[in-house]
Amino acid sequence: MDAKDIEKVAHLARLGLSGAEREAYAQDLSRILDLVSHMNAVATDGVEPMTHPDTAGLRLRADAVHQEIDRNQLMAVAPEARDGLYLVPRVIE
Template sequence: MSLTADDVKKIAHLARLGIEEQDVASYAKDLSGMLDLMTRMSDLDTDGVEPMAHPMDQVQRLRADAVTEQDNREKFQAIAPQVEAGLYLVPKVIE
């Protein structure tokens, strides 16, 4: 697929991008190349290929899900200006 200069200008307008006139041809070439790549990729047979979360065969290290801090809620609410039913009350700022 090959984009024209008018196509690039329309896309730029829709995306609210300002493109200099001298750069339109370069953008058209680059975008056309990307679209051609996507077309070629969609033609590939991917039956039997399992989806992957990461292209490398890696496992993410996870930390243990353990509580590491003590509960300071009562202490913090004791010094808060206004608290009601365990919630902090703040002044209304939006009508």
């Protein structure tokens, strides 16, 4: 990509870029596109598609209750509560 291509993309995205920024973006995007073309050149025939790169799976813990918390204890520390709900100041009028 050159600065002219970056200028077109910047115009479409409604971005204001200086000349130095256009040059820097042109170099960065050229490197990214080179990397993508290099990755596309890798032979992937016979490679099975994966749903996730980590095949180990999830480590799950047992779904068991360890300690019950009394709702009344939790409500007792609230500055304001009514009918089992915390009352907070209104932020949108």
